[in-house]
Amino acid sequence: MTFKPAKWPRRLRSQEWYEGSSRDVIYHRGWMKNQGWPHDMFDGRPIIGILNTWSDLTPCNGHLRELAEKVKAGIYEAGGFPVEVPVFSASENTFRPTAMMFRNLAALATEEAIRGQPMDGCVLLVGCDKTTPSLLMAAASCDLPSIVLSGGPMLNGYFRGERVGSGTHLWKFSEAVKAGEMTQDDFLEAEASMSRSTGTCNTMGTASTMASLSEALGMALSGNAAIPAVDSRRRVMAQMTGRRIVQMVKDDLKPSDIMTKPAFENAIRTNAAIGGSTNAVVHLLAIAGRVGVDVTLDDWDRCGRDVPTIVNLMPSGKYLMEEFYYAGGLPVVLRRLGEADKLHKDALTVSGGPIWDEVAQVQNHNEDVILPADKALAQSGGIxxxxxxxxxxxxxxxxxxxxxxxxxxxxxxxxxxxxxxxxxxxxxxxxxxxxxxxxxxxxxxxxxxxxxxxxxxxxxxxxxxxxxxxxxxxxxxxxxxxxxxxxxxxxxxxxxxxxxxxxxxxxxxxxxxxxxxxxxxxxxxxxxxxxxxxxxxxxxxxxxxxxxxxxxxxxxxxDTGADLDFLKGCRGAAVGKDSH
The missing domain is CATH 3.50.30.80 (IlvD/EDD C-terminal domain-like)
Known part of the structure; x- marks a missing residue:
């Protein structure tokens, strides 16, 4: 796919709020200045909303405030104006009756936060399961230049010499207690080993799956999915993401340019190759519905049917996200798919170029983690x-x-x-x-x-x-x-x-x-x-x-994504009338 960047400079959406000397503009600009912004920050440079799903009650995302500072540094370096905006954070492990009930509410609230405020582009700062799809749904509905930055997985857990996967071993240990194979005291002792650093689940659960599929869709920089939350390279990724979103705004590179039918097919095949979560089905269907791309359950079965599961991670395999990153991460998987003619190589990414350019030269550093096809966990790994x-x-x-x-x-x-x-x-x-x-x-x-x-x-x-x-x-x-x-x-x-x-x-x-x-x-x-x-x-x-x-x-x-019926389709981010 060939992308033609917009001509720069051009009039930005935020200038409807901040350009000129009318009473209304002075109202908007003047209140912003109470935070100490110099006047030239409003000179037409892109205003980037860092949509932050940090919350103390979303422990997977507990480090995102620090990560946002690195995003800001990158935005400043590229000549943008960063504004951090807290958005609805649906925590998987605290929300009742279930976080899934609030995915659509989070998407709706975030969509209106984007549409109603002076943003020219968005960094989607996500981690826990529902935060990634909800912000992608919102970005798809508004269609402003947007890029995903994941918070990254937590470090490996260990209990008595055994590698412990967050979530996966919770189910395993719980069943062992019921079977009389593990004591309740041992179960309580194991609890401390399950989450020994900040970050999302270290298995190929929904958080890591959606981080991987964001990258496969082209909505995140190459390599974003697997870097551990506490690794310094996660902060580098944050800064590079901040730099990149400014250029995306200048080029007017939007979600609808990136999330095409070939991109969704790449993501579906990627889900098969990584042994991804079944939750990805409802999330990708919902995201596709928001951007206006026809993706169905039949596409899931068709695209994934002949793709082997080559990522040897729990719950399907034996390793965790740390090893996946050290082995080369998702770029290696995408290269494998491309070499097997199961990747749309010209699908556009947030880089502004085709996905194949990002992954064609990457190397697999551990073939016991990212397996050869003939040693796959499942030869037909798709949903x-x-x-x-x-x-x-x-x-x-x-x-x-x-x-x-x-x-x-x-x-x-x-x-x-x-x-x-x-x-x-x-x-x-x-x-x-x-x-x-x-x-x-x-x-x-x-x-x-x-x-x-x-x-x-x-x-x-x-x-x-x-x-x-x-x-x-x-x-x-x-x-x-x-x-x-x-x-x-x-x-x-x-x-x-x-x-x-x-x-x-x-x-x-x-x-x-x-x-x-x-x-x-x-x-x-x-x-x-x-x-x-x-x-x-x-x-x-x-x-x-x-x-x-x-x-x-x-x-x-x-079967269609469990979205709210009145939210489907891309509605854009037109600037509304000023009420002042």
Whole structure:
């Protein structure tokens, strides 16, 4: 793709606020000067909003204020005017009922912060899972020059000589406690080893996945995804990002120029190669919907089907993000994809040039971390999209985290009506379940939970764990943490709370899963299914006010990104009328 930079100098958006000597301009400019800005800061230089998702209650992003200072230095060096703007920060580990419920609110709030204020370009300062997609969604809606800077992953954890992956080992240790293989005291001792520095999860969870996909989309500088949060090179990346956004504004290089259909296909294939999170599905679909690019679940299945998973990281493999960075990081993966003819090499990036120019000469420094294709963790590593009478609009599964022996299976359904029902019954040894059964969880989708929580990777019943069984097929309309693993079928659409077929599945029904055939089927007749659906009625009372009401009234299904219906499409960042 050839990009033609805009002519410079040109009139900037911020000059609508700050250029001239009218009363309104003096009002805007004069108040800014109470912070000590010299008059020549308003001489037409690009004003760059550093959209900072720092919060003390978002621990993954706790270091972003310091990182913002390096971004400012780069902006100053390039002749820009940096302004740091705090934006909504949806923390994965503190927000209830689930951070996903607030992704769309964060995107909406950030979009209006951009649109309503004098910014010419934006640095999206992100880290924790939902902060990256929410800010990319906002940037796509406004279409001002924008660039992603990730906060980076935390350092490796270690417990008694074992490498500990944040999140992944939480699930592993928890199951070990239930199976009687680990004491509660040991579990508490291990807690201190899980998060031993600032930064996001050190596994290929959703945060690292979305950092990687931002780079694959072309929305971040090459190498951004994997640098550890506390590595000095993360601060260098921040300063270089600050420099680059100023030139992007001068060139008028916008998200719509970068996030094209080929760019999304690059990101989907990258997700397969890195063993990325299933959460990336709903996030990329939502981002594409905002920028106005037609991306569907079928694109996920088509693009990822023949891409091997070559990044040997937890939860699919054995290493962590530190080793990934030292091995060469995402640029090595992109080069591998290009050499296999699975990369659109001319896709534009924030650099102003094609993605292949960024990665063609990089080297792999550890082939046990970034594997040769013939030693891949999974030869078909892409997200699988299953369909059938149980999921007419689709459901997803991550093969690299699943058990091969369960890729084709028939089993008796054991149904949990919602997460409370699951919690009340799962530890009861009288529960009629064994390892051949299929666990089914309802009412945990975008409308049902509400917000589509990460509860799809249901822990197995202790009576099964004590047999040494570590995996069973689990089906739900929920999500799964990117740090989790198992043969878990997610995002079943339409969801139960919207009256999808999942709503009427009963314990004892026989469910068939055939991953190779992309089939998810319940063995009941069409007539029986129709009768059950006709008799169905919503089980949950919907809120009558507040954001929860707005969310449930307008949220779309997981198969299209679970965005709010009235936010789809690029609406631009036109300067509104001055009210003063």
């Amino acid at each position: 699988v999209v299953l369909r059938g009478n149980l999921a007419p609009n689709g459901a997803v599964l991550k093969p690299s985290a699943a058990s091969p022996h369960l890729m084709r299976h028939r089993g008796r359904a054991v149904v949990f009506e919602d997460i409370d029902d699951y919690k009340a019954r799962i530890n009861d040894d009288t529960l009629d379940i064994d390892e051949t059964c299929v666990m089914v969880l309802k009412n945990c989708g975008p409308k049902g939970y509400p917000g589509m929580a990460e509860v799809g990777n249901m822990g197995l019943p202790p009576k099964v764990l004590r047999k040494g069984i570590t995996d069973m097929i689990r089906i739900s309309d929920a999500r799964m943490s990117g740090t989790a693993y198992g043969t878990v079928i997610l995002h079943t659409s339409p969801e139960a709370a919207a009256g999808g077929p999942l709503a009427v599945i009963q314990s004892g029904d026989i469910i068939e899963v055939d991953v190779d055939e992309r089939r998810l089927h319940v063995d009941i007749s069409d007539a029986d299914m129709s009768a059950r659906l006709a008799a169905w009625h919503p089980a949950h009372v919907r809120p009558d006010s507040g954001y929860a009401w707005l969310h449930q009234q307008h949220v779309e299904g997981a």
